[in-house]
Amino acid sequence: MAVPFSSSWPGDELEQQVRVGFLGCGTVGAEAVRILVERAEAIHRYTGIDLAVAAIAVRDPARDRGLDPALFTADAKAVVEDPDIDVVVEVMGGLEPTEELVAAALESGKPVVTANKELIAKRGGSLLDVAERANVDLLFEAAVGGGIPLIRPITESLAGEDIRRVIGIVNGTTNYILTRMTEEGGSFDEILADAQHLGYAEADPSADVDGHDAAQKAAILASLAFGTHVHADDVHTEGIRAVRGRDIGMASRLGYVVKLLAVCEFADADAVSVRVHPAMLPATHPLAGVRLSMNAVFVEGVSAGEQMFYGAGAGGGPTAIAVVGDVVDAARNLVQGARGPHVARAEVHPVTDMMSISNEFYVRLEVMDEPGVLATIAGVFGGHGISIKTVIQEGREADAEIVLITHPCEEAAMQATLRELRGLEPVEEVAAVLRVLGEDEG
Numbered sequence: 413m414a415v416p417f418s419s420s421w422p423g424d425e426l427e428q429q430v431r432v433g434f435l436g437c438g439t440v441g442a443e444a445v446r447i448l449v450e451r452a453e454a455i456h457r458y459t460g461i462d463l464a465v466a467a468i469a470v471r472d473p474a475r476d477r478g479l480d481p482a483l484f485t486a487d488a489k490a491v492v493e494d495p496d497i498d499v500v501v502e503v504m505g506g507l508e509p510t511e512e513l514v515a516a517a518l519e520s521g522k523p524v525v526t527a528n529k530e531l532i533a534k535r536g537g538s539l540l541d542v543a544e545r546a547n548v549d550l551l552f553e554a555a556v557g558g559g560i561p562l563i564r565p566i567t568e569s570l571a572g573e574d575i576r577r578v579i580g581i582v583n584g585t586t587n588y589i590l591t592r593m594t595e596e597g598g599s600f601d602e603i604l605a606d607a608q609h610l611g612y613a614e615a616d617p618s619a620d621v622d623g624h625d626a627a628q629k630a631a632i633l634a635s636l637a638f639g640t641h642v643h644a645d646d647v648h649t650e651g652i653r654a655v656r657g658r659d660i661g662m663a664s665r666l667g668y669v670v671k672l673l674a675v676c677e678f679a680d681a682d683a684v685s686v687r688v689h690p691a692m693l694p695a696t697h698p699l700a701g702v703r704l705s706m707n708a709v710f711v712e713g714v715s716a717g718e719q720m721f722y723g724a725g726a727g728g729g730p731t732a733i734a735v736v737g738d739v740v741d742a743a744r745n746l747v748q749g750a751r752g753p754h755v756a757r758a759e760v761h762p763v764t765d766m767m768s769i770s771n772e773f774y775v776r777l778e779v780m781d782e783p784g785v786l787a788t789i790a791g792v793f794g795g796h797g798i799s800i801k802t803v804i805q806e807g808r809e810a811d812a813e814i815v816l817i818t819h820p821c822e823e824a825a826m827q828a829t830l831r832e833l834r835g836l837e838p839v840e841e842v843a844a845v846l847r848v849l850g851e852d853e854g
Contacts, residue, residue, distance in 0.1 A: 430743040431466035433497035435488050435513060436504030437477060440527055440554070441468075443732035444501065445479065448739070455736075461743050467491045469504075492517045499742050501735060502526040511535050518542045518550060523742035523751075527554035527735055533628035533644040536635065540755055549745055549752045551738035556629045557582065557707055559730025560723040561737075566636045566711070568753050573713040575637045577677040579849075582629040584705035584726045585613045585620035586652050586672040590690075591703045593660050594669065600655065612705055622651035623672065626688045630674035633709070634686045637676060640761040648687040648766040655690050659776060659844045662815055666774075666802065668692035669700040670846065683764035692774055692848045767824040772801070772848035774817050777833065778841040781812035785838045789814060792836070796829045797821065817848060 432448065434441055448455070448465050456462050465483065469491045473484035485491065492500060492513050500517040504510055505528055514531065517524050519542060526532065531539070532555045543550035553563045566575070581587050585607060592603045604621065607613035619625045627647040634642040652672050660670050672690050679685040693700045698720050702708045707725025712718050724730040745751050779785050786805060793800055793816070802817040818826070826845075833839050 428460070428747050429462040429464055430498045430746060431464050431496055432499045432501060432739060432743075433466055433491040433494060434468040435491060435500065435502045435510075437468050437470045437484075438503065438505075439728040440731045440735065441501070441503035442477065443728040444503065444735040444739075447732055447736050449479075451736075455740060459740055459744060461740070461747060463739065463743055466497055467494060488513055489516075492522075493520070498522065498746060499739060500524045501739060502528060502531075503735065504528075505530070507531060507534065511539070514539060514550075515542050518546050518548055521546055521548055523549040523551070523746055525549075525551045525554075525735055525738040525742055527552070527731055529555040529625070529628045529632065530644070531555075533631040536632065537641045537643075547751055549742045551742055551752065552632070553738050554731045554734035556632050557709060557721065557723070557734075558584075558725040558727060559733050560707060560709070560721050560725055561734075562633070562709055562721055563636065565719075565721065566633075567755060570711070570713060570716065571753065573716050575711060575713045577712040578633050578637050578674075578709060579676075579699065579712075580629070580633065580674045580709035581671055581699055581702050581707050582633075582674050582709065582725060583620055583623075583626040583672060584707055584724075585617065586623075586626070587702065587707070588612050588705045589621070590652060590655065590660070590670055590672065593655070593657055594664065597657055597661070599657060600653065621653055623649040623688045624651075626672060626674050630676055630686050630688050633674065634676035634684060636755065637711070638678070638684050638761055640684065642676075642684070642686050642763055646686060646763040648689070650689040652690050654844070655846075656844060659774070659846060662776065662804075663692045663774070663846075664695075666692075666817065667695050668774075668848065669695050669697075671699060671702075673699075673849075678761075679764040679769060682761060684761045685764050685766075685769050687766060687769070690846055691771075692846050694849065697849065767822065767827070769823050770820045771823065771826075772818055772820050772850050773826050774815070774844070774846040774848050775830075775842070776844040777814045777816075777839055778843050779812050779814055780838040780840065781807075781809045782838065785812075786814060788836065788838060789816075789833065792832050793818065793829055796825045796832075798825055798829060813843070820850065 469488035589603045627649040628644045631642045631644045676686045708722040710720045798821045799819045804815040
């Protein structure tokens with residue numbers, strides 16, 4: 413087991429080996445193992461710690477993975493319970509039996525590093541409690557932004573900051589699809605097929621394109637930024653399946669770019685709002701220029717102002733680097749007889765209902781080409797207390813449409829307006845509705 417040491421300069425430390433056990437060895441796990449093996453000397457040179465991969469639990473230990481076969485076992489529980497394992501890395505994914513294994517490792521006094529966003533978003537509160545009681549680290553830098561350093565800046569560098577808002581592009585698949593739809597004019601279905609062929613999207617892309625992956629990351633970011641506990645189920649979630657090229661083109665004409673955003677902010681003095689949905693960003697916003705599979709998170713605080721963290725948010729290499737960074741931190745803390753920064757979870761901020769959140773809205777209506785239609789539609793908006801900022805009428809006869817952007821209004825008022833519009837005879841279809849991030853919010 414690791415023991416404390418002290419030194420005045422890197423390289424002067426007492427020789428100390430920290431043995432690492434892996435639960436899982438998929439794309440991220442295999443890359444993390446490779447880095448730990450191939451970069452062991454460099455890691456030791458920078459940290460003074462000798463990290464050794466001691467065991468790897470996988471479903472099929474007999475499969476050739478280019479590593480010492482003696483490292484592999486099918487018994488994940490044995491890895492967790494092995495007294496010679498000092499740090500456990502969980503990269504197997506899912507909730508069961510993952511939660512039980514992680515809790516057992518923590519309870520036995522072993523730091524745990526995980527890249528499992530679902531686990532942290534849905535079970536993170538209870539697992540952090542276990543880590544607190546056991547006085548060991550539960551580290552999850554790789555669970556949100558892949559290779560982008562996010563967790564440490566929020567919990568350490570910005571620990572004294574009053575963070576008011578976090579907005580992020582946190583899913584590379586959807587950003588890739590929307591970027592190509594914007595720049596090339598292709599359809600969602602065509603570009604999704606390309607993304608699957610290139611490996612950017614899974615055969616079943618639902619977690620990405622329906623927003624669930626981003627929602628899990630939003631829950632984690634909100635929990636850390638606001639010192640509360642937000643469960644993934646608390647996040648209002650919409651995906652990009654309904655986004656059409658016509659609306660992306662119209663957004664461009666109006667000076668906006670369409671992105672799938674995770675938005676975490678204080679809705680009032682007490683409650684927080686956490687949501688994932690497509691939105692129109694002003695083209696001047698820093699997030700508007702984040703292209704293809706790249707991710708970025710924009711943090712707004714009272715003292716430090718605006719900061720953006722940008723990089724590769726997924727993929728074996730970037731995510732594995734974040735895992736290795738956490739392993740180094742966990743090992744260093746273990747050797748020094750310490751643990752990392754406390755993760756604040758006061759649990760005092762309720763998550764507000766989406767219906768009370770205010771946004772500007774973009775609405776595109778397919779309408780009958782006849783006199784008085786615009787006045788009728790404007791009357792419906794006015795009847796629900798919504799004022800219109802921009803209106804465009806285009807097309808004739810069967811192609812007639814009206815595009816509007818509203819001033820800020822509550823979600824409940826907009827949904828009531830849309831219900832009434834769908835019942836109007838001159839309105840053939842409410843073709844598109846997108847929330848708009850206003851210029852004053854950029």
